[in-house]
Amino acid sequence: MRESSMKRTRPWSMGMGIALALGLSGCAPLLLGGGAAVTGAAAERRGAMSVVDDAWIDAKLNTLFVRSESVKWGNVSFRVYRGKVLLMGTAETEAEVSEAVRLAQSVTGVKHVYNELKVQYVSAKDIAHDAWISAQVKARIFGDEHVRGLDIHVDTVNQVVYLTGLADSQAERQRAERLASITPGVKEVVSYIEVVPSDYPVSPTMPEQNPEPDTVSSDVL
Template identity: 25%
Template sequence: MKFKVNHLAILTAATLVTTPVLANDWQGEANDAWLDGKLETSLLLNTELNNFKIDTDIESGVAVLSGEVNNQTQKELAGEIAQNIEGISEVKNNLTVDENYRNEDNDDDNSFSRTWHDMTVTAGLKMELAAHDELEATAIDVSTDNGVVTLKGNVKNEAEKDLAVEMAKGYDKVVEVNDELVVTN
């Protein structure tokens, strides 16, 4: 029995097989666009940077970072992220540091990332307190603002108070804990 060869099926199969190979061998502007997308995504996923204030451009594998960051550490972090992208051969880090940036009372701290972390800390800490047998978690109110956790409410003794405060201090992204718990007997 003879099989009829479908030229369209062969062409489709050949295209599907070679597409991944071609994706790794992009050249020129297409490769630069691919690298720029990888860099933008990497900056977006890093919670320590505000990628909306960082502009990227790739030309012939050379990444150029421009825009503004809050401190020298963020500038260096953005440069390291760019340097670690496979295919980027050089990084020109033209980011400037905002000399007027202050960590407290800054509108940038109310960014999506900070708000997300605050909500995550509040919800996670409430769950941890509720799961702990030694605490009456329903009597403890937890709120988080700019990484500062405030604990309010009543606890039975100093040991419960200390435990709740230590749990909050140990939580990721918490910069300070305001202890407003009251011991009631």
């Protein structure tokens, strides 16, 4: 009787574990309920376990930044995708940038660190405007039938849009970049989207990539 009860609760526990990981991650939306979390994670081509691994890295790096006396946690943002960390945001000095990179590289499971940190000042008004831009870009991508929005992640810092995720083809990647670049308020698009054909549906069978970023300027402001 005891064994039967444990078997029934195991799927719930696994779902809640994934939900907790997703909730901790700054890279994934907060999903309510274990079943919804599993469904949401599985819907991404990187796979549920990759989502959980990325969320663990996200939580660990958040902790390191909060505890660091050299890195201002509120100024530095990041995105974790398939074990790769994209550092974004601002820093007061080059030393702060170097320390943020070092901390990211120190986390177990991190495969590569992309550094897009800039030594500059961004106001609260700028941050609010960046959030508005991200929302507009996401809406364009999700509303486009030629781009799988679940696999494309959007972040904006000082009107520069950063794209990460997976595309089925170079055409899909360029389509996502174009949609971002024509969004009002966007100065530039920096894309780290990986092109992985749908023949590789989920990790760990996907080939690993460390893509060089595509930079697309925008004349729509």
